Amino acid sequence: MKYQVVIGLEVHTQLTTNTKIFCGCSTRFGAEPNSQTCPVCLGFPGALPVLNKKVVEYAIRAGLATNCSITKRNVFARKNYFYPDLPKGYQISQFDLPICQHGHLDIDIEGETRRIGITRIHMEEDAGKLVHADIPGVDDSCVDLNRACTPLLEIVSEPDMRSPDEAIAYLKKLHQIVMYLGICDGNLEEGSFRCDANVSLMPVGSSTFGTRAELKNINSFKFIKQAIEYEMERQAEILDEGGRIIQETRLFDPNTGTTRSMRGKEEAHDYRYFPDPDLVPIIISDEWIEEARGTLPELPEAKRARFMTDLALPEYDAEVLVASRELAQYFEDTFTLFPQAKTVSNWVMGEVTRALNDDGRSISDCPVTPALLADLLKLMEKGTISGKIAKTVFDEMYKSGKAPEKIVEEKGLVQVSDTGAIEAMIDEVLEKNPGQVAEYRGGKETLFGFFVGQVMRASKGKANPALVNEMLLKKLNG
Ligand SMILES: [Zn+2]
Incomplete structure (x- = not known):
């Protein structure tokens, strides 16, 4: 032009x-x-x-x-x-x-x-x-x-x-x-x-x-x-x-x-x-004028800069989170109760925003309050539930507004960290798939993900993924 x-x-x-x-x-x-x-x-x-x-x-x-x-x-x-x-x-x-x-x-x-x-x-x-x-x-x-x-x-x-x-x-x-x-x-x-x-x-x-x-x-x-x-x-x-x-x-x-x-x-x-x-x-x-200045909230630009410098969030996250004052507040309230900025940010930008978009609600009407979300993240951090199960629990919290502990208890979603139980599941998976085991041992290491998937499925997503990885590796290579 x-x-x-x-x-x-x-x-x-x-x-x-x-x-x-x-x-x-x-x-x-x-x-x-x-x-x-x-x-x-x-x-x-x-x-x-x-x-x-x-x-x-x-x-x-x-x-x-x-x-x-x-x-x-x-x-x-x-x-x-x-x-x-x-x-x-x-x-x-x-x-x-x-x-x-x-x-x-x-x-x-x-x-x-x-x-x-x-x-x-x-x-x-x-x-x-x-x-x-x-x-x-x-x-x-x-x-x-x-x-x-x-x-x-x-x-x-x-x-x-x-x-x-x-x-x-x-x-x-x-x-x-x-x-x-x-x-x-x-x-x-x-x-x-x-x-x-x-x-x-x-x-x-x-x-x-x-x-x-x-x-x-x-x-x-x-x-x-x-x-x-x-x-x-x-x-x-x-x-x-x-x-x-x-x-x-x-x-x-x-x-x-x-x-x-x-x-x-x-x-x-x-x-x-x-x-x-x-x-x-x-x-x-x-x-x-000074009185009015005193009523000014922290504006998006300043908030974004603070999220990046004080909380070490990537620019993209900071930009998304300050989009509205309510969203930024939700993030900060959750962060106060669960001070891991990037984890909270991932959940707010991911599950929370997705759920709200799906039913057209605004963040101020979110049934999962910052306190509930922080409780959920704590359960995940303690290893009571896996990240995958946490998403299931979140969906249930969003529907019912119930506390995460209650949902985990009611639905029996506690993560399996019992090595005996996990070992039994691994043995069964290996027994059922002798062909893949032979291929893996013959050098096709990309099959590892397949075994992990099978064990997780057998546990209905409840097995502790870190333990599954560790034990599977031992079994297959040992
Ligand atoms: Zn009038």
């Missing part, structure tokens, strides 16, 4: 406050339409907004976690436009004085670190939702204002990304951070984390950006990648034919994987921003 893509992203994250940004209505998702509304969020004349303090706290946290400076004097502004889902005829947002500015996030791309600038983060209210779906007996579109006035942070990046993969890496990192901070539930399908992408092309080697298209409201990582890739192709084709890109807003259609024009520059809104006279400026003190 002879063009370099330039990507900037605007992310809207819905905050997990219990109530809306300027009134006391609930923000719970999925309620009966228009049941979570009041004169303020319905935009009744004379109703006055009152700022939710929690929103400011969450915004400060987001700013600190993304290396931003926090603006001391904050002003809310009215962004004026008409749309049926916006009862007041304006959205309360921030304009020239956003709460966070000049931040950055570092992303890893093919072993290299790239720094992506964050221009600003500002607080604003969401609009309602138009419902065009078929409602029996209703021909018209309907409006649900439950979402009107729920708090959002808009996080605007610099146009620093140079490939769709970089854009996705940045988004995933940002997503991980807001989840760690506990300020957003991160649910892409419900629209809690959605993205606009500004995409343009310039000739490779150039430093002058081309005209950009803005791709609106995409709420899946996969779709964002598809949308950017489609847009790159579309723009390259136009440029190749000597055409010019028009500045416009485009919509991505997940069914066709294409984007189509929504409105051009000449139809762009003039929002006529002005300070909202109903809201006083918010002054953020140094104490308030």
Whole structure:
């Protein structure tokens, strides 16, 4: 490709406050339409907004976690436009004085670190939702204002990304951070984390950006990648034919994987921003910032580094374990009770994750608690059960939530370490397979695994594998 893509992203994250940004209505998702509304969020004349303090706290946290400076004097502004889902005829947002500015996030791309600038983060209210779906007996579109006035942070990046993969890496990192901070539930399908992408092309080697298209409201990582890739192709084709890109807003259609024009520059809104006279400026003190800093959890990057240096975990393990705060916590809680990092990591990344994926549960609902998992690993370490049996016990624990000792006892799964019993099993196996014994003794040593397998099978997986190996070797060679 002879063009370099330039990507900037605007992310809207819905905050997990219990109530809306300027009134006391609930923000719970999925309620009966228009049941979570009041004169303020319905935009009744004379109703006055009152700022939710929690929103400011969450915004400060987001700013600190993304290396931003926090603006001391904050002003809310009215962004004026008409749309049926916006009862007041304006959205309360921030304009020239956003709460966070000049931040950055570092992303890893093919072993290299790239720094992506964050221009600003500002607080604003969401609009309602138009419902065009078929409602029996209703021909018209309907409006649900439950979402009107729920708090959002808009996080605007610099146009620093140079490939769709970089854009996705940045988004995933940002997503991980807001989840760690506990300020957003991160649910892409419900629209809690959605993205606009500004995409343009310039000739490779150039430093002058081309005209950009803005791709609106995409709420899946996969779709964002598809949308950017489609847009790159579309723009390259136009440029190749000597055409010019028009500045416009485009919509991505997940069914066709294409984007189509929504409105051009000449139809762009003039929002006529002005300070909202109903809201006083918010002054953020140094104490308030420090207080918020004190509530920051250990962020994924720091956690990953600690897992690697303090616990000697491989980078891959550390990366997987910090994917979510809950998963990292599960690992650490288990590790506290069974301090062998790599063993715990193997089990969390292996059996635990597999079982959760199989039935679509999240780690916080895992029936095998860290305490139970640690008990299981202790049984294995003591030699009471073999590694293979431990997996069987784990599956049973996952199903029943029972303690591992109880399952081992009930099912008679205790590992056989009785040399007499193992010897009897070995003798029987050798007796039944004289041909293989002769071959082995004649030099075909690869058959050893076959004998081990036969003995383990005879013991129903309960024989101590180390003893089986040792004794078999003696018998066959002796
Ligand atoms: Zn309300």
